[in-house]
């Protein structure tokens with residue numbers, strides 16, 4: 001395959017971020033490394049097979065980076081100014097759409113300047129794609145930050161096959177209707193030939209909205225637009241590279257790392273584990289409160305049990321995330337001052353991101369996994385735990401508000417708002433018989449190994465290209 005950037009390509013992915021991170025070495029030379037993540041893992045083989053291009057922001061504001069070839073496909077960096085990052089990304093994407101699409105857990109902020117920036121940046125991504133796409137090419141647009149791209153791109157290039165996948169939930173019409181620009185956003189998505197959601201409920205919410213557009217009819221997963229097109233609306237639950245995770249977690253190196261981590265934690269009898277981006281959708285306040293109360297009430301013995309919670313810093317310039325970070329620090333401090341000792345903390349809270357091998361080791365050593373978002377499109381952590389954990393004597397406590405709950409039905413299900421209910425379920429998950437736990441784990445493992453990330457990508461593209 002050629003190492004130079006191609007003029008036109010038959011397959012394009014457009015996402016807010018590129019699949020690569022820039023590394024500057026000690027001698028000042030610049031290289032690009034694949035950034036680990038579900039989406040990149042899923043799409044890299046597809047891109048290599050199809051020899052396509054990826055369009056996205058490279059992560060540095062006010063900087064223009066030339067297109068380059070990486071690992072079998074082209075990379076087209078889209079420039080963003082510092083003000084656009086603030087208004088399009090931190091503002092409209094993460095302080096307007098993100099809370100609105102997650103049940104308005106915090107109040108969405110509406111600013112007209114943010115909306116202007118959102119349109120402008122979406123247009124720039126669409127223009128870049130229109131320029132790079134060969135006649136009749138397939139374009140796959142990712143996520144809410146690029147909600148308007150399908151419409152803009154269709155206007156510029158009606159010959160293209162356009163797919164859109166939403167990684168986060170899609171809210172019911174009653175919440176969505178608050179958005180001053182609701183019509184424009186629905187129109188934006190209807191520019192696609194295929195719109196994929198994480199769950200049938202999200203797809204149904206969108207279909208109901210689409211039906212309200214003048215001249216649009218929508219039923220049974222299909223919308224017919226006034227310009228005579230049919231748009232397919234369907235769920236495609238995303239997954240993980242299950243085998244990759246399993247192999248990593250069961251490698252000698254990672255097993256040794258798990259043993260060392262257990263040692264570092266004081267060799268507790270039971271390890272409870274949680275790992276999330278530090279985001280208010282992930283239910284951290286409720287989860288930490290529930291486990292803290294179990295320690296305080298003596299139901300969990302701090303000499304026997306450790307709760308390890310990792311939280312990756314996220315969107316740190318957005319106000320609600322700063323408030324959350326301070327709240328969690330306070331809550332953890334309060335609990336640890338009441339239970340455990342300096343030498344023996346009940347709750348080990350680490351506000352950091354860890355490499356994939358360390359994460360796999362943590363999954364491998366965790367006896368009980370807590371995944372308790374108050375709303376989540378899917379939640380990959382739940383699936384990663386199942387894939388990594390080879391020991392049957394394990395348990396997953398899962399929020400019914402995560403998309404993953406539709407597939408991992410055998411998990412110990414909780415409503416994260418019900419603290420007492422969550423406490424009771426955590427105790428049940430810890431004390432159920434090994435036979436019951438093994439049955440649950442086996443059933444969830446089957447699910448996670450059958451429905452992998454490749455299946456997700458293949459299903460989406462077969463539907464899009466088969467139309």
Ligand code: ADQ
Pocket residue numbers: 037038167168238275276277310311312352353354355356359376377378379380381384
């Ligand atoms: P996220 O909200 O980011 O994704 P999630 O699905 O849980 O949520 O994925 C997080 C990823 O980051 C996981 O792969 C996890 O292993 C990793 N991660 C989290 N904390 C980490 C840490 N401290 N160190 C290292 N790695 C860490 C959005 C939607 C989800 C949807 C995904 C994919 O919000 O609902 O499942 O996209 O579609």
